[in-house]
Amino acid sequence: MDDYSPPVDAPGGIAAPARPAHVRSGRATDLAIDAHGIGVRYNLRFTKKTTVRQSFAHLLRRREGPQHFWALRGVTFQVEHGESLAVIGPNGAGKSTLLQVLAGIIEPSEGQVEIRGHVSSLLTLGAGFDAELSGVDNILLAGAFMGIPDREMRRRLPEIVEFADIGAFIDAPLKTYSSGMRARLGFSIATAVDPDVLLVDEVLSTGDQAFRDKSRRRIEELIQAAKGIVLVTHDMGWVTTFCNRALLLERGQIIAEGDPAEVVAVHTDHMEQVRIEKEAEAARLRLQGVL
Amino acid sequence: MTTAVTGPVVTYGGRRPHALALVRTGLSEIWSRRRLARYLIAAELHKKGSDTLLGNVWWIMDPLLQMGVYVLFVSLVVGRAGTTADYPLFVFAAILPWKWFSSAVNDAILSVVARERIIKQVHFPKIILPVTATVSGVVNFAFGLVPLLLLMIAFYRERIAWTLVLIPLIAVVQLVFTLGLAIVLAAINVFYRDVGNVARHVLRLWFYLSPALYSAEQVSKLAGDLPWVATVFGLNPFSVLFQAYQAVIYHGTQPAWGALGILLVASLGLLVACMYVFQRVERAFAKVL
Ligand SMILES: Nc1ncnc2c1ncn2[C@@H]1O[C@H](COP(=O)(O)OP(=O)(O)O)[C@@H](O)[C@H]1O
Ligand SMILES: [Mg+2]
Numbered sequence: 289m290d291d292y293s294p295p296v297d298a299p300g301g302i303a304a305p306a307r308p309a310h311v312r313s314g315r316a317t318d319l320a321i322d323a324h325g326i327g328v329r330y331n332l333r334f335t336k337k338t339t340v341r342q343s344f345a346h347l348l349r350r351r352e353g354p355q356h357f358w359a360l361r362g363v364t365f366q367v368e369h370g371e372s373l374a375v376i377g378p379n380g381a382g383k384s385t386l387l388q389v390l391a392g393i394i395e396p397s398e399g400q401v402e403i404r405g406h407v408s409s410l411l412t413l414g415a416g417f418d419a420e421l422s423g424v425d426n427i428l429l430a431g432a433f434m435g436i437p438d439r440e441m442r443r444r445l446p447e448i449v450e451f452a453d454i455g456a457f458i459d460a461p462l463k464t465y466s467s468g469m470r471a472r473l474g475f476s477i478a479t480a481v482d483p484d485v486l487l488v489d490e491v492l493s494t495g496d497q498a499f500r501d502k503s504r505r506r507i508e509e510l511i512q513a514a515k516g517i518v519l520v521t522h523d524m525g526w527v528t529t530f531c532n533r534a535l536l537l538e539r540g541q542i543i544a545e546g547d548p549a550e551v552v553a554v555h556t557d558h559m560e561q562v563r564i565e566k567e568a569e570a571a572r573l574r575l576q577g578v579l
Numbered sequence: 580m581t582t583a584v585t586g587p588v589v590t591y592g593g594r595r596p597h598a599l600a601l602v603r604t605g606l607s608e609i610w611s612r613r614r615l616a617r618y619l620i621a622a623e624l625h626k627k628g629s630d631t632l633l634g635n636v637w638w639i640m641d642p643l644l645q646m647g648v649y650v651l652f653v654s655l656v657v658g659r660a661g662t663t664a665d666y667p668l669f670v671f672a673a674i675l676p677w678k679w680f681s682s683a684v685n686d687a688i689l690s691v692v693a694r695e696r697i698i699k700q701v702h703f704p705k706i707i708l709p710v711t712a713t714v715s716g717v718v719n720f721a722f723g724l725v726p727l728l729l730l731m732i733a734f735y736r737e738r739i740a741w742t743l744v745l746i747p748l749i750a751v752v753q754l755v756f757t758l759g760l761a762i763v764l765a766a767i768n769v770f771y772r773d774v775g776n777v778a779r780h781v782l783r784l785w786f787y788l789s790p791a792l793y794s795a796e797q798v799s800k801l802a803g804d805l806p807w808v809a810t811v812f813g814l815n816p817f818s819v820l821f822q823a824y825q826a827v828i829y830h831g832t833q834p835a836w837g838a839l840g841i842l843l844v845a846s847l848g849l850l851v852a853c854m855y856v857f858q859r860v861e862r863a864f865a866k867v868l
Contacts, residue, residue, distance in 0.1 A: 331866070331867075334863075391700075391702055393701070394862075394865050396591060396592040398592070399592055400591070401590070401592060402588060403588070403589050403590075417696075425618075428618060429619075429622065432612070
């Protein structure tokens with residue numbers, strides 16, 4: 289793959305040349321996602337569960353280490369309606385962060401993204417549920433969180449319940465559900481809402497085999513219904529079967545973009561390289577131990 | 580299916596809106612998501628058991644028991660002579676709104692972090708969380724009026740006056756004041772998780788520094804020739820609120836409208852400022868949680 293070159297400062301991957309910002313508006317309207325030079329910076333000072341007490345302790349100590357961390361930098365790409373884009377890459381590459389930006393959950397620190405149409409995100413399945421509420425109430429609450437009109441949500445209710453296959457539990461509080469049931473419910477809510485753009489983050493491997501097959505069919509249906517999809521997965525089979533384009537992220541930058549099979553090949557290649565390097569490192573350490 | 584796009588076009592990133600626009604967005608977001616607000620309030624009430632009769636029994640019993648403890652304690656320490664006449668009713672007039680205030684603040688502080696997972700999954704106006712947490716307390720406050728009326732009918736029938744109908748007006752001022760605090764504390768708690776602990780202690784101190792168990796007149800009498808003490812004391816919003824509640828419930832007189840009006844205006848200002856702060860830091864929630 290001659291596509292691969294270490295990321296330089298210029299934003300954008302290989303297949304998506306950077307465009308000046310003012311060209312953006314007035315383009316063909318079948319762009320579902322138009323991301324331009326997206327960067328996301330995490331502030332490392334405020335992480336999970338900081339307390340006032342700790343902050344005082346930090347003030348007294350001298351600051352050390354970096355204060356910021358760029359999880360994404362200069363990410364530029366487009367998704368047309370009807371396209372399904374796979375985002376692959378090693379752990380920590382920034383895939384989930386990218387989907388969160390597309391869903392509007394994280395405001396990009398730099399760059400812009402324009403989304404046309406209703407977005408539905410399946411980022412972490414079963415999350416956001418209220419354990420005390422019943423299945424039906426959770427469906428309605430989820431719809432309200434997603435901003436779907438109540439009437440539409442009620443209309444889709446039977447379909448969602450049917451697909452989730454939860455049976456009599458639907459009126460029981462969610463805390464009585466198994467994790468598989470929660471996952472099924474999450475999947476059916478997110479896919480029943482008829483989004484123009486569906487964002488999926490590593491959720492296809494949840495549930496039992498029967499549900500996996502069913503959700504596979506549902507995703508296929510959505511793809512055939514010509515809706516935009518951005519799919520994050522470790523299952524390379526999914527990438528090559530269902531996506532017509534793939535994007536390889538590494539350390540927050542686009543390394544390769546294009547035909548799924550080719551991008552997957554680059555990815556596998558890199559993973560192999562990393563594995564070999566790790567082994568060599570381990571061998572070196574072992575050797576040092578011996579000497 | 581066609582590929583025609585009917586949905587909205589949204590842009591994330593780019594220029595930051597200015598202060599007033601942020602507040603305006605907050606307001607319109609709450610309004611456009613009133614269905615979500617209604618569901619969240621229903622869920623909150625459901626969790627507290629307020630949608631069942633038995634659950635509400637506690638909201639009736641709780642202030643009564645609390646009042647009993649205070650009355651007993653204060654009478655033992657100060658002696659009956661030192662307390663105001665019909666002391667139980669006097670205390671009750673303050674306990675009821677305070678219970679609403681303190682539980683609303685505590686609930687609101689946790690309201691955002693409790694929804695951590697949905698915040699990381701779906702884009703929605705987060706300001707709706709502390710607002711609904713605060714507003715749902717109104718229901719409990721309303722239920723708390725039941726034991727108040729029972730108490731008055733049973734023991735203090737001669738104190739029942741038309742001024743009782745003014746309670747909702749005072750409650751509105753309290754609600755506006757509470758909303759501002761609730762919103763800003765909920766936001767701070769995302770970044771510093773021990774705000775709840777700090778708030779608990781501050782609230783306790785605040786209650787004892789407010790004329791709930793003693794009257795404002797007793798304070799000015801004690802202050803004597805240090806008039807600034809009474810002035811500082813009067814600046815406490817709950818000094819104004821408690822005195823207003825005591826006026827309409829205990830004294831059967833109209834509240835000090837001037838002080839209430841000033842408090843309302845100040846609370847509205849506080850609310851706008853707190854909404855601005857919230858809207859400003861909201862974008863960082865999903866990153867920090
Ligand atoms: N809330 C956060 N605060 C700080 N760093 C984060 C946060 N979330 C993710 N990161 C970091 O950003 C990088 C990208 O994370 P993520 O998008 O989850 O990667 P992926 O989904 O590709 O595994 C990782 O190095 C991760 O540690
Ligand atoms: Mg991830």
